[in-house]
Amino acid sequence: MLAVPEIKKLLEEHQLLQSLLVAPERERFTTITYDSRKAVENTLFICKGNFRKEYLSAAKAAGATAYVAEQYYPEGEGMTAIIVSEVQKAMALLGAAFYGYPQNELFIIAYTGTKGKTTSAYFARGILEKATGDRTALFSTIDRILGNRPEQRFKSDLTTPESLDLFHDMRQAVANGMDHLVMEVSSQAYKKDRVYGLTFDIGLFLNISPDHIGRNEHPTFEDYLFCKEQLLLNSRTCVINAETDHLLDVYQAAKASVGSENVYLYGRKGAKLAFPVEVDFEITNDFEDLKQSGFEVKALTEKGKVLDIDGRYEIALAGDYNEGNATSALIASALAGARKAVAKKALPLVKVPGRMEMVASKTHGTVYIDYAHNYASLSALLRFLRQQTHAGKIRVVLGSTGDKGISRREGFGKALSEEADIAYLTTDDPGFEDPLKIAQEIARHIDTPKVEVIYELERKEAVRKAISASTAADVVVLAGRGEDKYMKVKGQEIAYPTDVEMAQEILEEID
Numbered sequence: 233m234l235a236v237p238e239i240k241k242l243l244e245e246h247q248l249l250q251s252l253l254v255a256p257e258r259e260r261f262t263t264i265t266y267d268s269r270k271a272v273e274n275t276l277f278i279c280k281g282n283f284r285k286e287y288l289s290a291a292k293a294a295g296a297t298a299y300v301a302e303q304y305y306p307e308g309e310g311m312t313a314i315i316v317s318e319v320q321k322a323m324a325l326l327g328a329a330f331y332g333y334p335q336n337e338l339f340i341i342a343y344t345g346t347k348g349k350t351t352s353a354y355f356a357r358g359i360l361e362k363a364t365g366d367r368t369a370l371f372s373t374i375d376r377i378l379g380n381r382p383e384q385r386f387k388s389d390l391t392t393p394e395s396l397d398l399f400h401d402m403r404q405a406v407a408n409g410m411d412h413l414v415m416e417v418s419s420q421a422y423k424k425d426r427v428y429g430l431t432f433d434i435g436l437f438l439n440i441s442p443d444h445i446g447r448n449e450h451p452t453f454e455d456y457l458f459c460k461e462q463l464l465l466n467s468r469t470c471v472i473n474a475e476t477d478h479l480l481d482v483y484q485a486a487k488a489s490v491g492s493e494n495v496y497l498y499g500r501k502g503a504k505l506a507f508p509v510e511v512d513f514e515i516t517n518d519f520e521d522l523k524q525s526g527f528e529v530k531a532l533t534e535k536g537k538v539l540d541i542d543g544r545y546e547i548a549l550a551g552d553y554n555e556g557n558a559t560s561a562l563i564a565s566a567l568a569g570a571r572k573a574v575a576k577k578a579l580p581l582v583k584v585p586g587r588m589e590m591v592a593s594k595t596h597g598t599v600y601i602d603y604a605h606n607y608a609s610l611s612a613l614l615r616f617l618r619q620q621t622h623a624g625k626i627r628v629v630l631g632s633t634g635d636k637g638i639s640r641r642e643g644f645g646k647a648l649s650e651e652a653d654i655a656y657l658t659t660d661d662p663g664f665e666d667p668l669k670i671a672q673e674i675a676r677h678i679d680t681p682k683v684e685v686i687y688e689l690e691r692k693e694a695v696r697k698a699i700s701a702s703t704a705a706d707v708v709v710l711a712g713r714g715e716d717k718y719m720k721v722k723g724q725e726i727a728y729p730t731d732v733e734m735a736q737e738i739l740e741e742i743d
Contacts, residue, residue, distance in 0.1 A: 234276060234330050235260045236298075239314060242329055246429075248322050253304070253313040261298060264330045266323065266396060271296040276330075278323045278396070279305070300326065320425035324395035328429060334402035335430060338369075338413045341564045344463045345438025345473075347609040348557045349391070349416040350374055351549065351584050352438060355561035357414040358582035363570035364412050369405040371415035374585050374603075374715065376401060379408030387717065392421035395428065412568065419450065419459040427466070434564050435467025437486070438557070439476040441608045449636055461485040471563050473556055474499035480507040493535065496567075498559050500552065512536035515559050520550045522590065522620050524580070527555040529562060539566040546580045549588055551616045586714020588613075591735040594743045597627065597702030599735045603714035605633075607643025610711055614651035617707050624705030625653040627698045630712050631660030631691070632670050633720075641670065645677025652709075654684045654701075658694035660712050661720040691719075695734045700742060710735060 236252075236259045243249035261276035271277055271291035279288060279301035288299055288307045298312030299305070302319050316322040328335065341356055343349045350373045357377075360368040370377040373391045378384045378401055392415070393401065405413060417435075421427045440460055450456040457478060464470045470486035472479075474497040486495045498513035499505065512533045519526035526546045531537040541562045547554060562575055591599040600617060604610040614626060628648060632641045648655045655678060657671035667689050675685050688694035698708050710731040719728040729737070 233260055233262055234264065234326065236312065238329065239276075239326065242325055243314070243316060243322060246321065246325060248316045248318060248325070250315040250317055251304075251313075253315070254311065259297065259312060261330075264326060264396060265291075266394070268294065268296075273297075276300065276326070278319065278326075280319045280323055318425070320395070321428045324399075324425055324428035324430075327396040327399040331399040331403040334399060334406050337406045338402060338411060339568055340430075340432045341412070341414045341434045341436070341568065342417045342432040342463060342467065343415070343436045343438065343560075344417045344419070344460050345436075345476075346441045346606060347612075348438045348553065349418075350603070351554060351587055352436065352557040352560050353414050353416050354584045355547070355558050355579065355582050356564050359561060359565040359570050359575045359578045360412050360414065360568060362578040363565065363568070363574045367410050368412040368414060369402075369408075369410040371398070371401065371413065373416055378405045379410065381408075384408055391416050391418040392426050395426045398426060417463050419456055422459040422462040423450065423455075430466060432463070432467040434469045434471060434567055435463040436471040436560050436564060437461075437464055437476065437482055438473050438560065439608070440478055440482070441606070449638075457481065465489045469494045469496070469567055471496045471498070471560055471567075473497075473560065474505050474509060474511050475503050475556070477506055479505060479509065483507065483509055496536065496563055498556070498563060500556070513541070513559060513563065515552075515555055517552050517555060518544070520552070520620075522550055522588075522617075524548050525550050525552075525555055527558075529559055539563065541566050541572055541575070543572060543576065545576060548580055548583065550620070551588075551612065553612050586716070586730075586732075589714075589732055591732065591739060593699070593702075593704070593739050595704060596699050596739070596742065597623075597625075597704065597706030597708045599699060599708045599710065599739070601710045601714060601731045601735060603712065605712045606637070606640050607647050610644060610647040611650060613711070614647060614709065617709065618651050621707050623707040624703055626651060626707050626709065627654045627656065627702055628652045628709045628711060629656040629658060629691070629694050629698050630674075630710075631658045631662070631667060632674055632712070633661040634663030634665030634667070634670060636663075641673040642677045644674045648674075648683055649677070649679035652683050654686065654698070656686045656688055656694040656698050658687075658691045659689050659719070660691070663720055664722055692729065692734050692738075695731070696738050699735065699738050708735075 263275040266278040268287040268290040271294040273295035275296035277291040277296040277299045300314045357370045464486040516528040586603045589601040659667040718725040
């Protein structure tokens with residue numbers, strides 16, 4: 233519950249309040265929402281984002297008695313009008329207050345990076361789940377896990393939820409007995425102030441490469457990097473992959489925020505760093521195949537040795553980039569109090585939905601399903617499969633999202649040119665864009681003399697064509713969607729089989 237005096241004080245403290253109109257001093261709000269369909273009696277309604285005046289009218293008709301906005305609206309006449317300079321920041325502050333500051337009751341580990349956030353978050357949660365006795369929540373691109381019962385686990389719609397949803401889910405997690413939280417924090421979360429006012433116990437920066445640059449997202453790479461770095465400025469302890477590009481900028485941001493004694497760096501043995509800096513943990517690969525990987529972690533500094541994570545570990549995912557992701561989770565979980573013995577047992581059991589899932593065929597190519605959805609992740613995946621399988625041909629089925637991630641299209645073309653033999657360009661969450669035009673944009677960046685391009689906009693048919701044309705020596709890669717059960721088309725989420733389901737069904741038919 234929120235009262236007007238509390239709202240006034242909170243917004244004034246953050247210099248956001250512009251004016252307060254009508255408000256009876258004793259007015260209290262028992263509901264807070266930005267969705268007019270959820271408004272009831274005594275609701276505080278937030279006019280944010282793609283706001284339309286009719287939303288306020290609908291909220292008022294449903295019983296909302298106040299609204300927060302960046303301007304006064306005649307449609308809200310008779311309601312308390314709380315006018316602020318930045319509504320997204322105001323919503324985050326009011327959400328935290330309404331739900332009783334649940335972040336103060338959770339030890340929060342937060343990940344950012346162009347690739348690897350989800351895998352790393354699952355690794356960290358897998359370790360802490362064992363270390364805390366099943367009291368670790370997860371907010372990821374794939375799943376939102378608020379408790380241990382099936383109904384407390386559901387699919388995510390955003391990597392980092394809107395602030396009201398974020399604090400609501402934190403409160404639910406606490407109510408469900410959770411005392412730790414592992415979450416992904418996207419650059420958009422900072423761009424749109426979804427995590428405004430939050431301080432994380434541990435902030436992890438995995439890597440940075442061009443992504444999310446274009447209309448409706450980041451205007452420049454510099455803006456993208458700036459937003460990513462905000463995680464380090466809002467964490468008590470920072471963990472950084474020393475192999476990231478722009479290491480100097482990233483390290484200095486962390487050091488200036490928390491001091492070098494609270495910054496931990498890790499990297500592969502012998503890796504060339506973009507900036508000479510002392511690494512706390514060194515990773516050495518000693519085994520990998522298409523299903524698992526083994527590696528050694530060694531502390532090189534005194535503060536690293538204190539965490540006591542030296543030793544050999546195994547994970548049920550391949551690729552040296554996943555060893556780095558696992559090491560980040562080892563460091564974070566050790567800082568949270570998890571013991572090495574627990575981590576060693578937990579890591580091999582972690583499964584990440586939609587990551588390097590394999591469907592074998594008797595007579596056609598082996599199918600790999602992965603969420604790879606930008607240049608860095610697709611390039612690493614295809615390069616690894618080429619090295620490990622010595623494939624006859626690598627056939628890749630992919631599309632690119634509409635309305636966002638526009639810079640990915642060029643990256644996809646580049647990655648396909650590097651390692652693919654045949655590209656099946658199809659549909660993937662086109663939104664309000666024409667999927668054919670998206671495919672053609674990807675194709676413009678493909679080295680077509682080297683890579684054959686096939687257009688098939690019906691995704692299931694594209695998967696069928698790729699598998700049917702493959703020989704036993706080929707590899708078929710279904711990229712970008714993983715376990716996603718919906719296709720986003722013109723503002724609607726349409727139920728659609730996952731890539732895994734399609735591959736299994738098609739192989740059953742043709743085998």
